[in-house]
Amino acid sequence: SAYRIDCARYLSFFSQSLCCHFLPGDISEIPQVPALLKSRPITQDHSNTYSCLLKLNAIRHFNFINDTLAFSSKISKIVWRGAAYQPQRKFFLRTFSDHYLMNVGQVNQVGTKTYKPEMSISEQLKYKFILCIEGNDVASSLKWVMSSQSLCFMTKPKYETWFMEATLVPGVHYVEVKDDYSDLEEKIIYYSNHLDEAEIIVQRASLYCQQFMNKSEEDLINFLVLEKFFHFSG
Numbered sequence: 001s002a003y004r005i006d007c008a009r010y011l012s013f014f015s016q017s018l019c020c021h022f023l024p025g026d027i028s029e030i031p032q033v034p035a036l037l038k039s040r041p042i043t044q045d046h047s048n049t050y051s052c053l054l055k056l057n058a059i060r061h062f063n064f065i066n067d068t069l070a071f072s073s074k075i076s077k078i079v080w081r082g083a084a085y086q087p088q089r090k091f092f093l094r095t096f097s098d099h100y101l102m103n104v105g106q107v108n109q110v111g112t113k114t115y116k117p118e119m120s121i122s123e124q125l126k127y128k129f130i131l132c133i134e135g136n137d138v139a140s141s142l143k144w145v146m147s148s149q150s151l152c153f154m155t156k157p158k159y160e161t162w163f164m165e166a167t168l169v170p171g172v173h174y175v176e177v178k179d180d181y182s183d184l185e186e187k188i189i190y191y192s193n194h195l196d197e198a199e200i201i202v203q204r205a206s207l208y209c210q211q212f213m214n215k216s217e218e219d220l221i222n223f224l225v226l227e228k229f230f231h232f233s234g
Contacts, residue, residue, distance in 0.1 A: 002057045007036060010054065010222045018230050026136035027051070028159060034233045036226075039137040039159050042166045052229050055162040055222055061140055062163075064209055067125050067148040071199050076192045078129035078153060078184075080104040081119045082141070089133050090114075092181055101188050104131065128198070129153055129175075129188060138165060143212075146173065146205040151191060151198050155179050163212065173205045 003024035011020070021035040030041060030048050038061070040051030055062065084090050084106035093114040096102050105116025121144060124130055130150045132139035137159040145152045152174040157165040170176030175191065177184045191198040212218060 002059055003038065006056045006058055007054060010219075010226055013223060014226060014230065020229065020233075024056070028137050034229065036229065039161045042158060042160050052225065053160070053162050054225060055218060061138075061143060061161065062212060063144045064147040064213060065121065065125075065144045067150070069125055069149055071128060071149045071151070071202055072195060074128040074150060075126055076128050076188075078102050078104070078131050078188055079119070079124050079127040080131040080133065081107055081116065081124065082133065082135070083108040084114065086135055088179075089135065092133060095181065096184070099185070101185060103127065125150060129191065132174075134158060137161075138163075143209065147209040148206075149202055151175060151202050152205060153177055153184070153187070155181075168208070172201065173208050175201065 007022055007024075021031065021033050023031060023035050023037040025038070027037045027039050028041065031037070031050050034050045034052060036052050036054050038053070038056040040048045040053065042048070078101060080102075081104075082089065084093055085108065089106070093104065093106055096104055097114040103116075106112075106114050107116070107118045109115055125148055128150060130141075130145045130148070130152060132142045132145055132152055132154040134155070134157065138157065138161050139154065142152070142154070142165070143163060154174055154177065156170070156176055156179075157168065160166045168174060175187055177187060
């Protein structure tokens with residue numbers, strides 16, 4: 001319903017005679033006709049043109065925070081919590097659930113080796129490094145992690161939303177790790193010993209997030225996207 005409410009609010013400013021194709025939920029494929037949606041695959045050849053992004057389910061995905069804990073005072077480990085239904089999350093946990101530099105675990109299968117109790121955002125913010133792992137599409141935690149005083153680690157994004165994940169630059173906005181996480185330990189150790197470099201990335205990530213915090217401007221851009229959508233789709 002959060003998708004419908006957000007979409008309906010923007011559409012209410014347009015003529016009732018106009019029609020659109022609307023896809024709520026986690027969308028990881030490109031539709032056959034122009035559609036309004038939350039997420040799409042990142043492509044280099046503009047083949048995702050029919051996937052028209054709006055700021056949908058914002059109550060979950062655009063959860064920015066005010067982190068008052070200084071980076072230097074945080075625990076020098078990486079943390080991750082979440083449900084692990086997807087192969088990439090299961091693979092990561094099988095490999096690293098017992099690693100001495102990591103407090104990571106899934107919360108959906110109690111009693112299994114990779115299970116660990118849920119952690120609130122405030123508890124995760126006690127760590128210098130926070131891992132974001134894509135699920136069905138984007139990692140829903142990415143926005144609050146990048147707006148925090150912790151350093152975001154993730155693989156190169158494969159999906160994008162209104163947050164424009166395809167424009168994020170490794171080493172500028174986040175620390176990029178390989179898809180098999182084989183360099184994760186090395187990079188945790190590196191940024192634990194190069195705190196100045198880490199804090200610069202944290203500051204740039206926070207600055208990136210600020211462009212999404214002006215509600216009036218965000219609404220205006222959504223309206224302009226819809227205007228263009230109706231103009232070109234007819």
